[in-house]
Amino acid sequence: MSRVALVTGGTRGIGAAISIALKNSGYTVAANFAGNEEKAKAFEAETGIPVFKWDVSNYQACVDGIAAVEAALGPVEVLVNNAGITRDAMFHKMKPDQWNEVINTNLTGLFNMTHPVWTGMRDRSFGRVINISSINGQKGQMGQANYSAAKAGDLGFTKALAQEGAAKGITVNAICPGYIGTEMVRAIPEKVLNERIIPQIPVGRLGEPEEIARCVVFLASDEAGFITGSTISANGGQFFV
Ligand SMILES: NC(=O)c1ccc[n+]([C@@H]2O[C@H](COP(=O)([O-])OP(=O)(O)OC[C@H]3O[C@@H](n4cnc5c(N)ncnc54)[C@H](OP(=O)(O)O)[C@@H]3O)[C@@H](O)[C@H]2O)c1
Numbered sequence: 001m002s003r004v005a006l007v008t009g010g011t012r013g014i015g016a017a018i019s020i021a022l023k024n025s026g027y028t029v030a031a032n033f034a035g036n037e038e039k040a041k042a043f044e045a046e047t048g049i050p051v052f053k054w055d056v057s058n059y060q061a062c063v064d065g066i067a068a069v070e071a072a073l074g075p076v077e078v079l080v081n082n083a084g085i086t087r088d089a090m091f092h093k094m095k096p097d098q099w100n101e102v103i104n105t106n107l108t109g110l111f112n113m114t115h116p117v118w119t120g121m122r123d124r125s126f127g128r129v130i131n132i133s134s135i136n137g138q139k140g141q142m143g144q145a146n147y148s149a150a151k152a153g154d155l156g157f158t159k160a161l162a163q164e165g166a167a168k169g170i171t172v173n174a175i176c177p178g179y180i181g182t183e184m185v186r187a188i189p190e191k192v193l194n195e196r197i198i199p200q201i202p203v204g205r206l207g208e209p210e211e212i213a214r215c216v217v218f219l220a221s222d223e224a225g226f227i228t229g230s231t232i233s234a235n236g237g238q239f240f241v
Contacts, residue, residue, distance in 0.1 A: 005220065006069055006076045008032045008056050008113055009083030010049070011040040013182030014132065017209030018080055018216045019049050025217050027078065030069045032056070034083065056083045056109035057101075066116045075124065076117045078220045081110045081154075082132040086184060088143045099146045106150035110157050118170075127170035128220045131158050132212070135178045135235045151176075155231060162229030171228035173219045178235025181206040202237035 005022045009015040010031030019031045029049045033040040040051040050072065054065035070076060084106045087098035114129055121127025136144055137151025155174055162172040179185050179197055185206065188197065198204065215232050218224055233241060 001074070002026050002028045003077040003220075004028045004030070004069075004074045005078035005080065006030045006032065006066070006117075007080040007082055008109070009034070010080070011043040011051055012036065013184060014177065014180055014209045014212050015080075015082040016043060017213040018082060019043075020047055021210065021213035021217050022078070022080075022220065023047065023049055025220075027220070028073050030073055030076075032065060032069075032083065056081075056113055057104035059112045059115075062109075062112040063116045066113070075120050077121070077124070077126060078128040078130070079114060079117050080130045080132070080216055080220075081113055083109055084132065084134075084184075086144065086147055088147070090143055091145045094145060102146035103150050103153075106147065107153040107157070110154055114161070118165075121165070121170045122168045125169040127165065127168070128224075129158075129161065129165070129170065129172040130216050130219050131155075131172070131174045133158075133174045133176045133231070135176050135233070135239050138176055138231075138233070138241055139239045158231070159229045166228055169225070171219070171225060173224075173227060173229070174231045175212060175215050175219070176231055176233045176235065177207060177212050178233075178238045179206050180209055180212060182209060200238055201235070205236070207234060207236055 005027040007019045010019040011033040019029050023029045031051050044051045054061040131154050133154040134151040136148045140148045158174040
């Protein structure tokens with residue numbers, strides 16, 4: 001029986017590439033999404049990967065959504081916390097809603113999603129939790145006090161939980177992508193991308209979602225069992241920790 005992998009925000013962008021790469025590696029995959037039904041249904045039709053709609057910032061929605069995935073496919077053994085949003089603003093203009101939405105999705109979402117699968121992973125003595133953080137959680141980014149705080153929090157969560165899971169066969173790792181060519185990044189004005197962002201990337205280009213997906217497949221594998229609490233930086237040489 002193949003392992004069951006659940007990818008949050010798994011129907012678009014980096015998450016879609018992760019869902020497809022895990023499926024191609026033999027996993028039974030479920031892809032969660034928040035509200036873009038059209039993209040999700042097109043993704044499901046194209047890939048055969050079932051999609052499940054709920055909001056990762058809502059704990060009860062996560063409990064119910066995970067129960068639906070497990071009823072359909074079996075216990076979740078690999079959890080990829082990929083769902084994320086931006087609500088950028090300079091701090092003096094940032095509204096409490098912009099702060100709260102980003103923290104609730106990008107940081108509290110990891111608690112909401114991991115907590116309901118954690119006991120099952122402990123009971124089965126196996127689990128893989130892979131958190132998609134960001135280069136901007138490592139280095140901070142102007143206009144992203146909310147996002148940088150949440151993504152830095154994801155790394156603390158990863159390191160603390162790795163210590164709790166280690167003796168139970170559960171690994172918890174993070175990946176910090178640099179700038180990847182998804183809708184989230186393509187939403188940045190082209191002038192800013194070409195004149196300010198790409199020149200800061202030593203390899204001279206945006207990353208591809210598949211380049212992040214390959215990191216996930218590696219961390220999910222049985223062979224990666226000695227790696228926990230780690231962060232893989234995949235950023236084209238833009239920032240070294
Ligand atoms: N792109 C980059 O350069 C980059 C760099 C560093 C880190 N990251 C991180 O990588 C992850 C994926 O980014 P991306 O660029 O692929 O994003 P994206 O293209 O905007 O896709 C985001 C995905 O997350 C889902 N989502 C958003 N809020 C959600 C919620 N509350 N509950 C459930 N699902 C939710 C979306 O669902 P809907 O389709 O329903 O909206 C969508 O499937 C994020 O955590 C992001 O912070 C991205």
